[in-house]
Amino acid sequence: MLLAYRTALASPRVRAAAIEATEFPQLADSMDVWAVPRVVVNGVPQWDGSVPERVFLDRILAPTFA
Amino acid sequence: MAIFRPDDEARVRGVLDALERPVELLVALGPEETPLAGARDVDFGAETVRVAEQLAALSAAVSCRVEDEPPGFDRYPAIAIRPSGEDAGLRYYGLPWGYELGSLVGGVVEAGKLQPSLSEESRERLGSLELDLAIDVFVTPT
Numbered sequence: 001m002l003l004a005y006r007t008a009l010a011s012p013r014v015r016a017a018a019i020e021a022t023e024f025p026q027l028a029d030s031m032d033v034w035a036v037p038r039v040v041v042n043g044v045p046q047w048d049g050s051v052p053e054r055v056f057l058d059r060i061l062a063p064t065f066a
Numbered sequence: 067m068a069i070f071r072p073d074d075e076a077r078v079r080g081v082l083d084a085l086e087r088p089v090e091l092l093v094a095l096g097p098e099e100t101p102l103a104g105a106r107d108v109d110f111g112a113e114t115v116r117v118a119e120q121l122a123a124l125s126a127a128v129s130c131r132v133e134d135e136p137p138g139f140d141r142y143p144a145i146a147i148r149p150s151g152e153d154a155g156l157r158y159y160g161l162p163w164g165y166e167l168g169s170l171v172g173g174v175v176e177a178g179k180l181q182p183s184l185s186e187e188s189r190e191r192l193g194s195l196e197l198d199l200a201i202d203v204f205v206t207p208t
Binding site: 001002004005006007008009010011012013014015016017018019020021022023024027028031035036037038039040041042043053054055060061 | 104110129140141147149154155156157158160161162163166169170172173176177179183184185186187188189191192193195197198199200201203204206207
């Protein structure tokens, strides 16, 4: 979660939200949340689990989004 | 009931002492409390306010404000972590509790830094970003 917050603080184009899955079950279901942390970018589920900063950047800046 | 155990509270006070600028916690309660199935009468909005207020009480640099439906929120209850009182796009949706209390504290610590924690290389890569990104991270308190 902290990497997402750090990324948002480093770029005005990025916003980052933690979403407590059990409090928003319908939203979590719609994003196929089975494990946490689950990372969703622009409404599209991407991956589960924590990753290093470089990998995090690789993934959120993948051609799908950039 | 305190949100931190005494030893944890002392540690959190310590990390908040390092804040280089003020951080505001804006709690958005939403239009009305909607009980969740199986929630057993937990008032998530009131609990979220309690967490934010108790966290703010640990540092003069952290403040807390509560509104019903401020702009910029998708769901409720929620907390915006606002460096120098400005919206930087940081949100916590739901009640931050258990393990996830650390995410809220960590967000406050990051927002309180004058320079982003990301590496210079990462910041350069973000500088070439040509569209907006919304990163949602689903978490649970355990």
